[in-house]
Amino acid sequence: MHLERKARQHYVARFYLKRWQAEGRKKRMWVKSKEENKTYSITNLSSVCQxxxxxxxxVDEVVYGMLDYKYGHLLDEPVVGEMMACFDALRRVDSYMSRKLPKHEKLGVLGNNFIEDRYCEIENKIALALTNIVDAKEKIVEVLQQDLVGYYSDLLGLFCTQHFRTLRARANMLSNIKGMVLERDGETVPLTDEQMETTVKAIMFVESLRLVENLRRQDVTISLNFNASGVDLLTSSAPTILLPGGTNASGFNDGLYGFMALSPGLSMSISKGAGKKRAIEIGRSDIAAVNFVNRLIYDRSDRDVYSTSLRQLSDLEAD
Structure with a gap:
């Protein structure tokens, strides 16, 4: 846990976005801002997706009560048990601070940094795996065989945690909640907006970790597809795309389909349902497939689209 307040908090990992900085004297990434309706290049990623x-x-008594109501019966799940213990510790910190006990003012950093620090721990582990996979190129099978189970878990971890942590994911969840009420000891306690948002933040973090664990136990196929089109893949401020069963996108229509570009030259899809198996498959994406997913990424982005070139963004905007 960092003891200095980390105010600038990123909802898309910088180690991931660096892949879209084009090679050259100045490593540039091109940005299409949908909010500002303008396109520009950047070399410093510190302000991107933060x-x-x-x-x-x-985490005060009310927030903890809401979390206990949701997860109290799931404490036998290791992820839930660990996170609820952490939230209980933060509850006790909040109680100490509210009583203004000695040096209480120094403890606010704990709640400020907790989730950010946990994401950093996850990123540090996944970043190495992603570097090994993306840089392996024609040796990808050899690299994966060194730790197939580990790479499988890390790829699922990357997709699930990134899917839940974005600004879009938070906004979507909050937009579907009109209010929260905690009932305890015969009393009805409506949550303030701040308490409700804290509860949502905590739930989304826990659910991202639970999803990783749940998918690890199921027959989920991960497909790594090398980009053979000559056109770079895009990414965005919401890098993951999750489609429900019933869609015919890329032929995955039997359960769940998720997609994420790992770099301009490599994409990952996850699928589960009838006929799927727990495995990592290797394939290639042709120009039709890359154009399809690039259009999907561009259209579904809530804020920014990222590319290695200005021309690519201009062409998509013109279509």
């Missing part, structure tokens, strides 16, 4: 205190949580 928001002040985005993961800050203040």
């Amino acid at each position: 928001k002040r205190d985005f993961y800050k949580i203040d």
Whole structure:
């Protein structure tokens, strides 16, 4: 746990976005801002996909009560048990601070940094795996065989945690909640907006970890597809795309289909359902497939689209 307040908190990992910085004297990444309706290049990624205190949580008695109501019966799940113990510790910190006990003012950093620090721990582990996979190129099978189970878990971890942590994911969840009420000891306690948002932040973090564990136990096929089109893959401020069963996108229509570009030259899809198996498959994406997913990434982005070239963004905008 960092003891210095980390105000600038990222909802898309910088190690991931660096893959879209084009090679050259100045490593540039091109940005199409849908909010500002303009396109520009950047060389410093520190301000990309970040928001002040985005993961800050203040776990008071009411927030903890809501989390206990949701997860109290799931404490036998290792992820849930660990996270609820952490939230209980933050609850006790909040109680100490509210009583203004000695040096209480120094403890606010704990709730501010908790989720951000946990994401950093996950990123540090996954970043190495992603580097090995993307840089392996024609030796990908040899690299994967060194630790097939580990790479499988890390790829699922990358997709699931990134899917739940974006600004879009948070906004979508909050938009479907009109309010929260905690009932305890015969009393009805409506949550304030701040308490409700803290509860949502905590739930989304826990659910991302639970999804990783659940998918690890199921027959989920991960497909790594090398880009053979000559056209770079895009990414965005919401890098994951999750489609429900019933869609015919790329032929996955029997359960769940998820997609994420891992670099301009490599994509990952996950699928589960009838006929799927727990495995990593290797394939290639032709120009039709890359054009399809690039259009999907561009259209589904809530804020920014990222590319290695200005021309690519201009062409998509013109279509």
